[in-house]
Amino acid sequence: MINVLILLLVMALPGTASANSADVLQLLTNEPLNTQALPAVAPEYQYRDKLQRDTPRGALNGFLTAAYQQDYEKAAKFLDTRFLPQQLSKAQEAEYARQLHAIIERNLWLNLDDIDDSPDGFANDALPAFRDQFGSITIQDREIPLLLQRVPDAQLDKIWKISNATVAQVPVLYEELGYGPLSEWLIAVIPSGHLFKVNLWEIALLLIYLSSAFLIVWPLTFVSAWVLRKASFPISQDLAAVISGPLFAFLALSLDQLLLQNVTLTAASQAIVNYGVLFFFSSLWLGWAAIGLLQHGIKKRLADNGNKHAAAMVRPMLTFVRIILVCFAIILWMEYRGFNATALLAGMGVGGVALALASKQTLENFIGTMTLYSAAPLKVGNLCSFGGIRGTIEEIGLRSTKVRTIDRTLIFVPNAKLAEMEIENISEREKIRFTTDLRLEYGTSTAQLRCIIDDIKALLESHEKVNKSPLRVTFKGFGAYGLEVNIFAYVGTKSLPDYQYAAQELNLGIMEIVEKHGSQIVAAPFDGAGGK
Numbered sequence: 206m207i208n209v210l211i212l213l214l215v216m217a218l219p220g221t222a223s224a225n226s227a228d229v230l231q232l233l234t235n236e237p238l239n240t241q242a243l244p245a246v247a248p249e250y251q252y253r254d255k256l257q258r259d260t261p262r263g264a265l266n267g268f269l270t271a272a273y274q275q276d277y278e279k280a281a282k283f284l285d286t287r288f289l290p291q292q293l294s295k296a297q298e299a300e301y302a303r304q305l306h307a308i309i310e311r312n313l314w315l316n317l318d319d320i321d322d323s324p325d326g327f328a329n330d331a332l333p334a335f336r337d338q339f340g341s342i343t344i345q346d347r348e349i350p351l352l353l354q355r356v357p358d359a360q361l362d363k364i365w366k367i368s369n370a371t372v373a374q375v376p377v378l379y380e381e382l383g384y385g386p387l388s389e390w391l392i393a394v395i396p397s398g399h400l401f402k403v404n405l406w407e408i409a410l411l412l413i414y415l416s417s418a419f420l421i422v423w424p425l426t427f428v429s430a431w432v433l434r435k436a437s438f439p440i441s442q443d444l445a446a447v448i449s450g451p452l453f454a455f456l457a458l459s460l461d462q463l464l465l466q467n468v469t470l471t472a473a474s475q476a477i478v479n480y481g482v483l484f485f486f487s488s489l490w491l492g493w494a495a496i497g498l499l500q501h502g503i504k505k506r507l508a509d510n511g512n513k514h515a516a517a518m519v520r521p522m523l524t525f526v527r528i529i530l531v532c533f534a535i536i537l538w539m540e541y542r543g544f545n546a547t548a549l550l551a552g553m554g555v556g557g558v559a560l561a562l563a564s565k566q567t568l569e570n571f572i573g574t575m576t577l578y579s580a581a582p583l584k585v586g587n588l589c590s591f592g593g594i595r596g597t598i599e600e601i602g603l604r605s606t607k608v609r610t611i612d613r614t615l616i617f618v619p620n621a622k623l624a625e626m627e628i629e630n631i632s633e634r635e636k637i638r639f640t641t642d643l644r645l646e647y648g649t650s651t652a653q654l655r656c657i658i659d660d661i662k663a664l665l666e667s668h669e670k671v672n673k674s675p676l677r678v679t680f681k682g683f684g685a686y687g688l689e690v691n692i693f694a695y696v697g698t699k700s701l702p703d704y705q706y707a708a709q710e711l712n713l714g715i716m717e718i719v720e721k722h723g724s725q726i727v728a729a730p731f732d733g734a735g736g737k
Contacts (some may be wrong), residue, residue, distance in 0.1 A: 229310050250322050254361055256282060261337045261353045262320040264365035268609075269315075272306035275397045280306065282511075285356050285366040290373055301372055304379040313340045313381055324363070326355065336368060344381050351446060411465075418461035426453040447498060451491040458484045489531060496527050524603055533576040566621070570604045573620030577601055587632040588701075591623065595631075607708055636672060636695040636703040639711060644687040649724040654680060658690060660718040665694050672697045687727045 256451070257263035268283035280302035280482050286295050293301075308316070321327045334353040342349050354368035355525040384392065388410060395406035426448050433445035462484070504519040583589050587598045589608075596610035605617040643661075645654070662678040665671050674697040681689040697705045719726055 217322055220368055225705075238601055250324070256365055258358075258364040258366065259324055259361065260322045260519070261339070261365050262322040264353060264367070265315075265320055265339055266317055268302070268367060269306070269309075272302060272314075273399075277302045278307075281538065283366055285354055285369040286372060287356070289369060293373060293376070298372075301375045304383060305367070305372070305375050307384055308342070308375070308378050308382050309340070311384075312342055314353075315340060320353075326353070326365070337365075340483050342378065342382065344378070349378070364562075406574070414464045415457075415461050418464060419457045422453060422457040422460060426456065439505055440498060441503050443498055447491075447494045449495045451487065452619060454487040455491045458487050481632075485534075489534060492530065492534075493527055496530075497522055499523065515701075520600075520602075569621035570619050573622070573624035575619055576624040577606070582628045583630050587630055590629040590631060591626045592618075594618070632699070634699065636697050637701070638693075639696050639704075640693045641693075641712075642681065643690040643715065643719075644684060644727050644729070645719065646687055646691065646725045646727050649688055653722045653724050654688060654690075656722050657718055657724060660722070661692060661715055664711065664714045664718065668707065668711065670696050670698060670703070671711070686729045 212240075250257045250263070252263055254263075258267060264283055268280050271277070271280035273284070275297040284298055284302055284305075286298050287300075289295065320339055321337060326334070328334075329567040330338065332338060332352075337353045338350050339353055340351040342351065352368035352371050353365050355363050355365050355368075358364040379466065380429075388406070390405040391410055395409050396404045400408060430445040430449035433441045433448065463594050500519055500523045503523075577583070583598050583601075585598050585600060589596070591597060594608060594610065594616055596608040596616065598606060599609050599615075601606040601620070603620075605619050606623055608616045608618060610616060645657070649657075658678050658680065662676070665676055665678070666673065675695070677691070677693045679691050681691040683689070698704055698706050698707070716726070
């Protein structure tokens, strides 16, 4: 777990160079890296020298192995220190080996398979027969070759070493391409060793810079977020959360990038740092949060303007936009980092069919959501009835619609099913029907019945909430249990409580009229089954 955490910290920022994906993956496994990892080249030549200096490949392999193990005394045995300039001392050959290894680590990616593994070396390389080139370094528009050279040996007659011409240039090259003062100090202080094929001192250096960046940015974001939390404008709390979270991480990692531009690291560490996983995810986090702020602002503005339906559409639509942007960002990042995302997407064709089948219900719900928003049979806040459910619509999401019932329970209805149901939108009615069948006893005379009908009609016409048309009070006929009078009118309100109060006044008035004219209201008797 600690190793994974340190690796994520090392992978904090992208640099300017693009690393090969395979090289970075090598660092996460036990496979050897091109330069400082222990080379595991299967020798084709049967070496006779115990240090395997019989061939150019064997000599370079031995030097890199010894230097990776930080055994610079042994690594110096692969250097040709004959005929060095007077300013160079043979006693410093171990230091020259360390400096040369640092130069190679920082500036070259070597493939030992490209180095000749025969005692004679490359034959057609435009170099003398006793020399082979294993790399080159450019300084101030000047290309400096790095050479191997065949030198005399008391036991084997001839062996290969790194050329004295190359060794002679090591101090000058190290001044330009070597490690800086802080790196040199960490090399001296941090114990030797590696983690994920990265030097421990480099991990310490990266942690120092990353911690410094966070400590520098933290006061600025903390104070800004504190001030916003004390403010009272609508999105102050959301903005404070963005500043103290994703913006803080993004600014800290950006500052870390600026600080690391002048830091001397090995090519292997640069490959990992350039991968920029943390920086990529902090950018995604910031973009996701920014869309959330936009969603909050748009939704509030629409709600304040009375457009609740459009306000309800903001969240699912921007959530869909978020998902699309994240997918595109991941694909572009993979392409930039060396993955063939196009081939990957093409290869997912068969898997995409299986995924589509597995996510069939999700797709159906999404299409149902689009149908509900485009046709708009219901809106947030509407009182609706469908599928035996009656309640108020609280939210229309990407997958389901949230309904608050009259009993104050919540029901989540999948949008795919809701789009297929017969929906009764009670809130969309412009008035509410008032109707009843009044049953009077058979002892009611014709004169009484006429007076009752006229008075009930007058009651309806005089009520302020009853629409004047249509309005009917008619003698329906002779029922099984009494004379039936049908009453039909509309109460001009959308509010159910207002309708209930108006209906109460009308019903009490009807009872008074019946009593006034000496008749009675009768009810049908209940049968043995409990019905009418």
